[in-house]
Amino acid sequence: MSFKNLRLATFLVCFFGLANFAFAQTVPVVPAELRVITRLVPPFVMKDGDTYKGFTVELWQAIAKQIGHTFNFVEVPTIKEILAGMKAGDGDVAIAAISITSQREQDFDFSQPMFDSGLQILVRNDAEAGFGLSQIWKLLSTGAMPFLLTLLAALIVIPAHVAWFTERKHHAELFSNSYFPGIFQAMWWSTGAAVGQQPDNLGSKWGKGVSSLIVIISLLFVSYFQATFTTVLTVQSLKGDINGPQDLIGRKVGTTVSSTAAAYLKTLEIEPVEFAKIDQAFLALDNKQLDAVVFDAPVLLYYAATTGRNKARIVGSILRKESYGILFPRGSILRKPVNEALLKLREDGTYDALYAKWFSVTQTADVAQ
Ligand code: GLU
Numbered sequence: 001m002s003f004k005n006l007r008l009a010t011f012l013v014c015f016f017g018l019a020n021f022a023f024a025q026t027v028p029v030v031p032a033e034l035r036v037i038t039r040l041v042p043p044f045v046m047k048d049g050d051t052y053k054g055f056t057v058e059l060w061q062a063i064a065k066q067i068g069h070t071f072n073f074v075e076v077p078t079i080k081e082i083l084a085g086m087k088a089g090d091g092d093v094a095i096a097a098i099s100i101t102s103q104r105e106q107d108f109d110f111s112q113p114m115f116d117s118g119l120q121i122l123v124r125n126d127a128e129a130g131f132g133l134s135q136i137w138k139l140l141s142t143g144a145m146p147f148l149l150t151l152l153a154a155l156i157v158i159p160a161h162v163a164w165f166t167e168r169k170h171h172a173e174l175f176s177n178s179y180f181p182g183i184f185q186a187m188w189w190s191t192g193a194a195v196g197q198q199p200d201n202l203g204s205k206w207g208k209g210v211s212s213l214i215v216i217i218s219l220l221f222v223s224y225f226q227a228t229f230t231t232v233l234t235v236q237s238l239k240g241d242i243n244g245p246q247d248l249i250g251r252k253v254g255t256t257v258s259s260t261a262a263a264y265l266k267t268l269e270i271e272p273v274e275f276a277k278i279d280q281a282f283l284a285l286d287n288k289q290l291d292a293v294v295f296d297a298p299v300l301l302y303y304a305a306t307t308g309r310n311k312a313r314i315v316g317s318i319l320r321k322e323s324y325g326i327l328f329p330r331g332s333i334l335r336k337p338v339n340e341a342l343l344k345l346r347e348d349g350t351y352d353a354l355y356a357k358w359f360s361v362t363q364t365a366d367v368a369q
Helices: 003-026 055-065 079-086 102-107 133-141 147-166 177-192 203-239 258-267 278-286 295-306 335-347 351-363
Strands: 032-039 046-048 049-054 070-075 091-096 108-109 113-126 253-256 271-274 293-297 312-324 325-329
Touching: 003 091, 003 177, 032 055, 049 295, 055 335, 055 351, 079 091, 079 102, 079 293, 079 325, 091 203, 102 108, 108 312, 113 203, 113 258, 113 278, 113 295, 133 147, 147 177, 147 203, 177 325, 253 258, 258 312, 271 278, 278 293, 278 312, 293 295, 293 312, 295 312, 295 351, 312 325, 335 351
Parallel strands: 032 070, 032 091, 253 271, 253 293
Antiparallel strands: 046 049, 091 325, 108 325, 113 293, 113 312
16 A cells, blocks of 8 residues: 555544544434333323333333334433433433423424423312302301391390380280290391381380381391492402413412423412422312412313312313423434334324323223223
């Protein structure tokens, strides 16, 4: 080999060597057995003993089969830890109910959207439905109500005594001469007077005076009672009414740590109570520690149709649309084959079958097993 050729050969070896080195540095290597970071978020990722199940789990299992990879799940508690784990290189892929956001797109790569989602509000079922005993109790014990009720009693009990005492002689047909049952008959009479049914023919001056007074006071009372009743009811219904994001201000609203829902609530100047698991937020709502939960609509719908049935309900429409994606480290060579597999699974009906399995529950009462 001439000196010139030797120089060329050396140059080529160095060039491809360097190029190869650079390539190896920028494209993450993918092991045969993929490390899949996930977190529990029903019905997307659930656990039955040691076995993972749920919509995203089963979709991922089908994808892994298509792309010919085995995998291991690495479970972390929150979405925050999913993102941190991926950034630290602890996973080759992450699946759960991970919303695609512009901010996350800066640090990671996403598959194409694999599920249409969005944020919605969940409230306790009793928040405004019906008018139960507890509401009646609240109404009677709120504001001036105890005073009014005492007054009502006074209007009946005191006049009953006056009427019985003064009229028992003249109106034996109305009141018995003995205290019992005379006083009850007199109370019956004064109740009638208090509601405006003034009995006629009460002979004595005392009797006439008392019954006129009762009518006047009872008229005042009825107007006042009605006004208070209406005010209390209005305030009550306003308080119980959460119909949209504007009603969340000043309320205790729960969601999960570092979720898109938490970020959304902060833009509304609402400081959410952030839980690791969404189930903890559901529990807190049920225990009346929260007024509402704002989270991913499919997760809320699933809860409201299964374990939360009769306990909680969704109010209002979707606050903000979102899509879920499968998450990769930047530049992962897995993204393309995963996207291809995702499309194939949509085309061959696998995706629809999984969707029906896990989300028919939100329309019917069956729980996917
Ligand atoms: N879609 C939500 C997000 O990506 C899920 C949050 C969670 O799993 O807690 O922020």
